[in-house]
Amino acid sequence: MDFKENILTHFEALKTKIKSPEIIDEIRASALYKFTKLDVPTPKHEEWKYTNLKNLVNKTYELGSRTRLETDRYATFINQYDEETANILVFVNGEYIEALSHLISPASELVITNLATAYQQHSSTIEQHFSKYALYEQEAFVALNTAFANEGVFIHVPANTEVKTPIILHFIADASATDVICHPRNLIIVGKNSSVMVCEHFNSTDTPFSTLTNTVTEVYVAENAYCEHYKIQTEENNASHLGTTQAVVQRDGRFNNTTVSLSGKLIRNNLNIKINGENCDIYMNGLCATTGNTHVDNHTAVDHAMPNSQSNELYKSLLSEKATGVFNGKIYVRQDAQKTNAYQSNKNILLSPAAHIDTKPQLEIWADDVKCSHGCTVGALDEEPLFYLRSRGIPQEQARAMLVFAFADDILERIKYQPVREYAEKIIAQRFGMEE
């Protein structure tokens, strides 16, 4: 079956299954219409030049649902790091599993709930924010996600609230009997003068079937608010991921994103940030440390629409075996965005001759009083530090591992929530032979 036909059957089935407010139904129908009109991207599209989806869209998927509810099956993913002090939400194949989730933060502090619940209980907030930032008119997969947007997290931090308990979202793709597609949809609203930390962690069960997670997260950072946002990807070789994170940051707002891709089959992360007020502070950190045949494509775009803000971007990749990577970093500085500081750096280490990276910085600057810089390096591990360590008696393999770990840890140490940072560090240390 053709991919679009496949999707249409899912949509018909979903319509009979779920009940949403009319306004949501309208958005979904319009998004589906757009999806049917847009081309599924191929390498002929400039933005998809190095990422070929043909092996993803030639499959017939089943729309993800709660096929299994053996909680043991997912326990290892949920308990992989100490989260006793976190709010946990678990989504399997895009559907919220309340039985596996636990919320610590009181409802009086903030709203954390499944999106489908928010449609009913927080309709005015939904109306104000849902599908207002991640626009689907030009993006086939955002349109696709929006057409199916029903479950995912809805977080609303009211004004003047510092949420101290992190929110961990586990997205587990579990294709146990057929190939599965799912469309988690998240909406995070951080009110004026408030702050919150949200981590999205993507996993899959290791089965003979393929999964495709097509996710969208919208983040609204209000005036003087702060959102710390992580995306951790540790899926199996059967799992592919297409994701868009769209943040809009208002005056004096801060948004820090750290994206860590450690495994999976094909990963495409779009991170788009719109700076919609003065004096905003944006960090975009990325680490892709992969092996095997994993392909990771990071597309980032920061849009400086207003003056006096700064964005800092550091993306690193560490590719071994036949792993491939793409980095495309766009910086737009609009005419009004005077006194913008925008920095971008992309550093890549290829640990094997078959590893490959395509990297492209893209700066478009219309304002004249700005400071922007970008830099990019691709190479093997530097010989000079290696010799230095060896000349002090450290054996070659250990010296290599120390340098590789240090390269990666430069990103991981930006993760402020320690259990997540240590979890990622442990994977890197084991993968690249670092002694404890």
Place this chain on the structure above:
Amino acid sequence: MLSIRNLEAAIGEKKILNGINLEVKAGEVHAIMGPNGSGKSTLASVLAGREDYEILGGEVEFFGKDLLELAPEERAGEGLFLAFQYPVEIPGVSNTNFLKAAVNAIRKYRGQNPLDAVTFLKQMKEKMKLVSIDQSLLSRSLNEGFSGGEKKRNEIFQMAMLEPKLAILDETDSGLDIDALRIVSNGVNTLKSKDNAVILVTHYQRLLDYIVPDYVHVLYKGRIVKSGTKELALELEEKGYDWIKEENEVLV
């Protein structure tokens, strides 16, 4: 301890060492001087095992072992230490963790058990005083953002921690102000004993006021063209290198 015979080495197509002969015994301090481009740093790098150089001939024996056959880490294990002219900055590797890895790797090479954390810290505190190095430098990434003087002091601090039998100081004095030079020299003098040896590679006589050499060798066009005692260094300081060049051009 160290015996270099007819050592010839090249980088790419360019031959830099044209037959070096040198004997170093325990308890000795040798200074190797010479004009820029004479091969001083190449000699230091070749001894430490830098792989950019091709050995064309000759041999180097270190405590009876063929040094040129050993990997850089094995040379360190055997007791060789090179203080780098330009110490490398390694972001993300903390100075302390690096030192611990180095100390224990060398201990392992020698069949000794790794140091426990307490002993290691105690040793570190002791040696830090020697080169007046600040605790805060040790928790930072290796050499990252260190001043020139701090980098050189850190080299001598590493030397103190690793207790080499032969230390080669590659232009450790260049770029140091007088105070830093004094600190570095004091460190080296304190570490000196009848059981170890030092090779000072330097362009300037100034260092030799602080670390007094037993022998001074002049390297020119990849050969040791003159050897003497510390008076030779004073003569070089006074007259420069031109007379050495002239003498040798005549010979050629």
